[in-house]
Amino acid sequence: MKGYQGKILRVDLSNRKITKIETKKYAEYVGGHGIGSAIFWDLCKDKTIDGFDPANVVTIMGSPISGTITPSGSGRCEVTGIGVQSYPIGWYTRSNFGGRFSGMMKYAGWDGIVIEGKADKPVWIDVRNSDVKIRDADGLWGLSTWEAQEEIWEVVNKSVTKDGWKALSSSRDAGFTTQKPAVLAIGQAGENLGRSACLIHDAGNGAGQGGFGGVWGSKNLKAISVIGTGSIETDDPNALIEARIAAKNNYAYNFDDPKVGWNRFSSSPTLGGFYDREEESRPQSCMGCIAGCRARTASGLGSESSCVETIFYADFNRRKFGKQTRDAYVATDLLQKYGINAYEAWRGLEYLEKLYKLGVLGPGKEIDCPLDFEQLGTAEFAEEFLRMTAFREGIGDDFAEGFVRAAERWGRLEEDWKTGILVYPYWGCPDHMYDPRAEIEWGYASIVGDRDMNQHDFNGLYWDPTKDILGGKQPYLSAEEVTKVIAEKLVPFENNPKMLDFSLENAYSEDMAKLVSWTQIYGRFWKNSVLFCDWRWPDLYNPNAPDNSGLTGDEGEPKFLNAIIGGNMTFSEGMETGRKIWNLDNAIYTLQGRHRDLVKFADYIYDIPYDGGLMGSYYLPGIENGEWKYIDTKGRKLDRDKFEEWKTKYYKLEGWDPETGWPTRSALKTLGLNHVADELEKRSLLGKE
């Protein structure tokens, strides 16, 4: 089993029992989410429990590429378990974070970690190679995610040092390291069972969705620390090194000759953020990344945060001061320290501001809230808002429930979903900026799944042309060109550009069902199981390649995996495993109570025309009057009945029962999931053929 360490750490917090699971037993799922779901299936006997139930099983999984030189993926890590964020049910869910945790876990000799039960008092788990201890977290409980990590570094790094190298045991044959342990910790938000609480690693890597911070809090688990000195056996080292060098030379950002074009894998190492990066800074990346997407700064503020963590407060801050100030960084850092989901904080705060402007919320108002909205945009306001949320202070107790549950407590949910002032379109999860009325596949994949899917496979088809068009430029690739290049890569539905037709006419088609299916199975396997990074993969189009055809395909993802584990897995075989994992997940949702009748968007998605989002216009490729063009999706809304018809098409495509959305025995059987079908049948939840 090259690429693996052969064992998964199993920690039962209730009984303080530490055992091992043989990775081999689950190797058909390869890693990450797939193994996580399979272990969850086996170990979580009653899948209808609440996420806060001690019997919830949480997995933290690496993959064969973790800790290797595979570009943009080797530092990613997958978390699974029953979540507490989604609404009305805390679905079995997933979250993914970067940094160096998964690599360090592998060097310590573990392919993953499984957490069961609940400790009788706060603890942390200390992993140093094969030496695993459950330690008292008395001195850590109450600390921020950053403080807790620094404390743990101190404890672990007290080990013997030799000429700048630290020994992990008194035997020199246990090896030396120069590294700090990689720690995954919860902040005060998690300790107080926040449904929007995250797991945070280093300064800015967070498993933000699902509320796993709160789940850890309910288990009295403050942190897991891993450090190791072991090796990852590799099947064909030369092939792996050559593949990495070729990826750098032929597909990555070319410093000597930067190509003007649309980038993804080929992006430069710059902050993917929404606030202005401090000039005195460096790019910063996860382990093995081909181009970092974060920064570390000379002020020490805002380091390692990117994307939504940077958008969370930037706009409020700019509005207050007319320009962005230091307060935006301070607010973002507070988010990381308390360990709060940036999307909940951002969309939630927008919602609170709207209620304030409506005169409904404020000091002494119908919803009595002490926050002074005249100060919105200042660091002080952010501190108060986030502290209230983290500690459940006063109305912060409602905020900590997530803003859909808060709206429900305030008796406003139905109305605010109707008018759309509460932009939480699917499963009570905040909108990602990529509205279902515009970026159809994002919305659909989220609603047939378990959460805001946060998978940017096709999202560049919005950003890239929209920026070009609004900037008065001819789009780098025409709608026809880019959809053709991409369609070639959409195995097993390859060469069908109509899958990328985002016109409203096509929104309810079988082609759109195929796009959603592709998204789910690519995501379930290559992204969440093998752990290729969502930000850089798939590489569908790439301006460095002569024909703009990116690295994704047999010469891409599988090439790295095969060089590590051996064998000749094709891209398409990986997709089949993705389908298997996707079916397994759906069987879990079904056991939890999923039925097609629940699968619907918040009312505003059907009733209110889309406002065009962040840039005011939201262009996507589509066919209009028989011709490919970029269509502005602003002003659109979805049709309820047609969406219902689409669901039927989608379930049929997956081989599931269109009446219920439940997996069928034949679909499960062809994937080798007969035991899953048996369990569904036992509970009368098997889909009809």
Add this chain to the structure above:
Amino acid sequence: MANEPKKSSRRDFIKISSASVIGLSLGALIPGGKWLENEVYAIPASQGYLLVDTKKCQGCSTCTIVCSLAHEGKQNLSLGRIQVQQNPFKAFPDDIKIDQCRQCAYPACVTACPTKALHADKKTGVRLVSPDKCIGCQRCMEACPYETSNAAWNHEDKNGHKCDLCLETPFWKEQGGPNGKQACVQVCPVNAIAFTKEIPVQAGDGGYKVNLRDESWKQLGYPIS
């Protein structure tokens, strides 16, 4: 053993160390090693050196991992001969430190090795370990004057090891060493590692921790001075 040091006292060693600071082309002065004044036999200079830009590095550790992969055929952060240490809570540029072997003109590790396992390669001058001669005393680690010793302990093979500029990479087919390629240089995504044949200034860090940030870096909005 014409290329091995015959004798050298600590005093002579220091004397020549400081001489090397003045003459940048020490390698040329003592090609292949020859008798110098007061009977010190110099170790031939390495024909190549690794330089790093700690302000450019993105902290991905790819260099460290590929080093162990090319040499041991396994991926292991502890076995990489170039080490990158980070503190995510420190401000730039103090958040990253890179330790790479300097192929010192007067290598304390070579001098300290009791069995000549750590020696200068005859052809290239690269300081490297012959594992079969290594008795595991770890004196090279102790002798390396840098805070994180660049001579390190390979706990799997149980011998000392250090950067050989990829002269011997059983698991990477590319020709390495001073006349070939170095795996870490090849993979670094931001080109924060460079190779040179010119002997760097030996005193202090300036010769080895360099500025590799050019116009292309500036265009990304990062500081270049």
